[in-house]
Amino acid sequence: MSSPLAAFLQAPSAATLSALPLAPPPPGSAADAAPATLRAAPAALLAFAQAHPLLAPRALQALKIVGTAESVRSVMGSEEILSQLLAYLPQAPAGPASGSAGASGSSSSTSYSGAVSTAFGRAFTKRPGSSRAGSSSGGMRSSSPPTTPLEQHVDEWAAGDAALRVLNNALFLHEPARVTFADVGGAARVTEMLRNTSSTPPEILFLGARLLFFCTLFEAPFNRVGVEEHGLVGVLVALLNHVINTHAAAPAREMGQLLNLAGEALKTAFNLGLYYPRLVHSEVRARDEKAVVGEGWDRALETLIEPTVRLLVAVPLPPGAHLGVPHSNAIAVLLNCPISPYRSWWFTAPRPPDEKPSAARRIATAVFSRNNSNANATSSPVPSSPSSSSSSVPLAGNAAFEAPLLTALLGLLDGALARFFPRMSNAVAAEDDEGAARRLAQSEGSDVEDTLQPLVLLLRKIAVEDADARAALRARILPHDIDRTVPLNKREDLTGRLIRRMASVLLPRLGRVCGELLLAICDSDPKTMSSEIGYGPCAGFLMQANLAHALPTSAAPRTAAAGSGETRAVNPITGQLEPSAADLAAEAKALAAMSEEQKEQEAERLFTLFDRLNKTGVVNVKNPVREARESGRFVEIDEREEERRRKEEDEEEKRLEEEVEREMGQYRARKGRG
Template sequence: MMALSAYLPLSSSSQRSLVAAVLDDITDAFLISEAERRDLISNLLKDLEDASRNTRNGRLFPEDAPRALLALKTLGKHPSGSAVIAQPANLSTLLSLSACTAFKDYPEASNEALRCIANAMLLVDSARSTWTTKEVGGGNASVKLLEKSTSPDRLFLASRLLFLTTVSSFDAGSYICSLVEEKHIVDTIAAKLDILIAAILSSTKMAKEAMVDLLKFAFNLLLHYPKLVECEPQDLKGKGPVTDKDQDEEDDDKVMGDYWSPKLEGLLPPLLRIFNTLPPTHPSPLAAPLTHAIHGLITIPMTPSLKQVWFGATPRGRTSSSRSSRSASLAGSQGNQGNQPASVPPSSSSSGSNSPTSPSSAPKHSTLERAFNALSAGARSLTRTPSPLTSPSKFDTVLRAYDLLDVSLAHFFPGNIDPDDQSVKDRCTAECGGDTTLDELIGPLVVLVTRMCLADESCRTRVRNLIVPPDLDRKSPLESRSDILGRCLRLLACVYHDRLKSSVGEMLFAMCDSDATTLSALVGYGNVAGFLFNKGIMNAPPANTSTTHDSPIFASGGAELNPITGTEVQKVEVPEMTDEEKEREAEKLFILFDRLERTGALPPSQNPIRKAIAEGKIPTS
């Protein structure tokens, strides 16, 4: 009870230095009983409320507010303390303190009051629903705070409050609907995300943290709102157009991505700007807030109305309904540049010759160079007014996703290392924390690439040509390559990264038009047999494995390919035998078959030597 006994004797006549010292002692105290903690919180809140009236006849004056609220926040970090703060009257008091004019000369006081509320909502679930009640009025206050804030620290606090409030659709369903339909929160989020992009690029303090929580809040809306209202059913389970039967089956258990509301479309452009413009991070290429942007993007469908926003006005590849026509077109693109999308760059996994997708005189760029070039272009675009929703995207999202995937796989699986090697797990633990796995880190990015391939044929063509370029060197085993193709094939055979393995398999399957024969022919049946078996597909390798005009395989020079490994068949030149060598080999065979006949292992009627002599094919002396 030392902290409480030191605080209660304070009065308006106490020296301010003594008040500050007592408050600092409360902040730094290690052992405070639950009863003392509750009493301290109650007294601090009452004294802060008195100080907000600026009467200067209580224990605390306005200048003491930041230090007192810091002590209150520290006391609230324990669940017993947060339970007191989470009471409606106390939440209402803290909300009024955050906007108190008496504390206007002490802006940190407002921030500390909001942090106290956020901590209580984090530790006490009931505080989240209490916050949005009319008695407290925190729901509307949070929206106004987000609308008015421009600095990263205030945006962080507003986003944190809104994120925690909307975690549960059961408790906050009506509030989520009002945010989207009445408060026009989507437009507010989009505007604030653009502010934070510029802040991150200029290395402003707290900008990343603010964007992370704002993206978490946006994800809650993307996740919950389509489930709460009547929305457009999407292509369920990859079965094509949704039927009434499909919809009835899914109505009882809506899954993320099954349903979509056009009212959320305004979130797509800022998410794409974040995805395409945030600079690479170190040491891991994938880190927050980029990972949170990816989580948001995979919830947004690539509907016909949104395709132009997703993919922009990139040139489209030639389309055809038949697989043979597509294969012929792809095979012909090796010698005809016009059949290939003009924006496809040379792949780092090619054999080293100029890619057929770009002029031979164009310089080749590495993956990192392309990523930095895209980043520079994206950063320049931020100086202009963001384009409206219906205008084409200025970014090459497909290439950006491929580059991020390539760099991320190369970072965590350097060279041709086995994905199950202990060093891979150690690196992930050291760089991303013990609770984060590569399934969680890289998996969503793979899912994003997969969804692009499923949604658009030109994307499938581009991704396929980037991962398995037409001029791929197939002389060595594909699964031993130290590029994105080799890493993907090795992941298909790994044990530890189960979800990432499945996601990579689905990506390769999607880029091959969801055709098992095309996938087997492209990378070898042996490399994908396990994945196809788990999908219930028992297709054997294609019968025709030579590179012809109608073959889906790209091999330079028309070389014959091994259907199991996907590599070129190396023809072994057998030297011509002399007559003496032929006689010696024939004599060895005669002795072997004679020995088998004598031991009873071979009946005389089945001895090929005796049969050849009887037919006169072998002369006898």
């Protein structure tokens, strides 16, 4: 029995085309075509699509399934097939300039899915008195003239959507095809296609942006060609502005598409930030064999900073969503970007969503995207955009510093930590909670450390590179008047969760970066850090960082409670206020009220804590009770206790004898007088 694909190759027609599956058949099934048949299918399907334009979307759908077979991947990545597929990329209808948020863009995007469905169905619709379109007789049904601009492009959108999916599969499954696709002009063609954001459906924009991501992976030549010859940076800026300006009014289904579009644009921007400086500056490449985040920079990429910051500030996480696309991608992009030359873009409040970029900004974007290949890689000039001359950022040292970006990033971090670690853990339950966090992340297809580490690293980068931002972060995480009536690592807020994560056993990378962030906001001074937090919670991190010698300095007395006027010293080990006289009395009373069973439970808890400290390998702590028992001190203590009891008993007996003798003497004296 021949497979449906073999039947199509023998007699190409609408009927044999419609029989082709829309999902890959199970390996070894009767429907699974032979390798030779699969390798011949791409050329045959593309030839049929060219001869029957109305059936092109269905033929390309079949090609997408065929292209996933391992034996045909190299065929799909050939110049011939990729060049033919380029013919189906859509030319967006004329509309407003890139980046604007016109109403036409919204209506076109909303009705896109229905229009494409219409295009797929029209080619296979039977009408009374006519044969199926594209049958073996060769008759093609003519459709009625389109009446709207969208309908004029319905067939183009449908075929373009399918072609873009075929290309994405080919570039994903066959890595050499990524360079080949750029060589045949595919990446440049996609870049041009993405310029008209307002009139192009979000699905098309998303699929095109994903192709650019593939074309800029690693040190691909298109990283440089796209920036210097095709205005790739400006296109990415326009895509991000389009998402920022339209997401608030978008329907729920389109909202997800817009966020995914922003994610793909930011992934491409991250590739440019990571690889473009290595391609244009030999000294950057010479520093490290492999690309390292933040190792180099070029001013041709500078206009990516502002829309990336705006997206983090203006686009909130969807309700119930975890930290992911596009916010995680925006965080990764900013890790590559310097702060000092662009403070106005990092820390100024974003423009209102309906405000269009100025003419000067658009000109600057075009100039810097095309004409800065000789810029210095390590020193970035102050941007010449309007926002840098009218910056509202205070000068260094201003205590009233506020930045929407810091608020957004801290909100993301607080929400993510609270989601993964919802309750305070004591040392015994910490590993259980970390295991639960890992399982939660795995159920969502993510990783706790991969999700949180970039965000913490970005906050640390900001704290290290900007004094005002560092002071603002410290005021938020470790304010001077923080409540110290309980140890800071037992707080149920962002501060407590960050400090507790420093002791992570199952999440060591997360623990290290949380410690680095807290150290950075303490002016990178380990003594200040241990004085503010307490040496105990910091000990493990300081040991790993070879800073265990940084013992806390004597901290100034702190106010016990707001308005109380009472000041107390801070315990240098716990970071907690030293107990007052009333607290000490209450503790003594509670200790006296403990039963023997409760004391045994407390001792068992201490035994467990010592054992866990030893298992971490960070410190080697001997259990004092076990050590005393092994050294024979328990025997000595028992002997001393026995001697003490014996002495007390002897003294009691002597006292009783004296008392008896005294009473007997008194009795004899009374009897003699009688």
